[in-house]
Amino acid sequence: MPFINYAHREITCKLVYYGPGLGGKTTNLQYIFEKTSPNAKGKMVSLATESERTLFFDLLPLNLGTIRGFQTRFQLYTVPGQIFYDASRKLILKGADGVCFVADSQEARYDANIESVRNLLQNLKENGLDFTSIPYVLQLNKRDLPTAMPVDELTRALRLKGEPVLEAVAPQGIGVFETLKSLVRETLARLRAGAPA
Ligand SMILES: Nc1nc2c(ncn2[C@@H]2O[C@H](COP(=O)(O)OP(=O)(O)OP(=O)(O)O)[C@@H](O)[C@H]2O)c(=O)[nH]1
Numbered sequence: 001m002p003f004i005n006y007a008h009r010e011i012t013c014k015l016v017y018y019g020p021g022l023g024g025k026t027t028n029l030q031y032i033f034e035k036t037s038p039n040a041k042g043k044m045v046s047l048a049t050e051s052e053r054t055l056f057f058d059l060l061p062l063n064l065g066t067i068r069g070f071q072t073r074f075q076l077y078t079v080p081g082q083i084f085y086d087a088s089r090k091l092i093l094k095g096a097d098g099v100c101f102v103a104d105s106q107e108a109r110y111d112a113n114i115e116s117v118r119n120l121l122q123n124l125k126e127n128g129l130d131f132t133s134i135p136y137v138l139q140l141n142k143r144d145l146p147t148a149m150p151v152d153e154l155t156r157a158l159r160l161k162g163e164p165v166l167e168a169v170a171p172q173g174i175g176v177f178e179t180l181k182s183l184v185r186e187t188l189a190r191l192r193a194g195a196p197a
């Protein structure tokens with residue numbers, strides 16, 4: 001549920017990047033961090049292992065300006081994709097206002113994508129979040145790799161409810177802001193509709 005502070009006229013939304021290990025979630029946030037002007041972002045916090053795998057989460061606070069007189073802030077989180085960090089994933093997903101699923105387009109990661117989607121649905125449910133109504137976008141990342149599966153095949157397998165599908169090459173920034181904008185748009189539309197998260 002978005003946090004609305006009427007006294008300070010601020011709205012804070014939590015957006016979570018979810019998906020299989022090494023799919024590119026952290027890379028999305030790093031690119032956004034690099035390309036965002038200093039006055040619009042806070043510190044990026046990353047809790048990672050020495051090999052850069054996300055250990056608990058990454059957090060990037062963004063300030064996207066004013067909407068109807070309210071300062072609108074977004075807190076971007078990534079979950080750790082490695083299977084055994086499920087308790088952390090569930091905790092990070094708690095209270096999410098929007099979710100981006102970052103799929104790894106490589107054929108060898110097909111099963112990992114499917115398993116991660118299933119895990120997302122389970123953890124949403126366990127957090128009392130309704131998948132049918134939560135703002136949601138699907139990013140097909142690693143489109144630069146020769147082993148990437150065709151977009152229509154991946155879309156058929158991973159698209160669950162007619163959500164926007166965005167192609168990306170996260171380290172090059174391709175599709176990164178398009179994905180964020182799409183998710184922000186979905187999230188604000190939900191907020192305007194006044195629906196409970
Ligand atoms: N070629 C290619 N490599 C990518 C792409 N996106 C990410 N990578 C690389 O894949 C590796 C893993 O990326 P991360 O962003 O750390 O993946 P993650 O989803 O955060 O992984 P976990 O934290 O373990 O869940 C890094 O070496 C990235 O540089 C992409 O679009 N193309």
Ligand SMILES: [Mg+2]
Pocket residue numbers: 025026027052053054078079080081
């Ligand atoms: Mg990560």
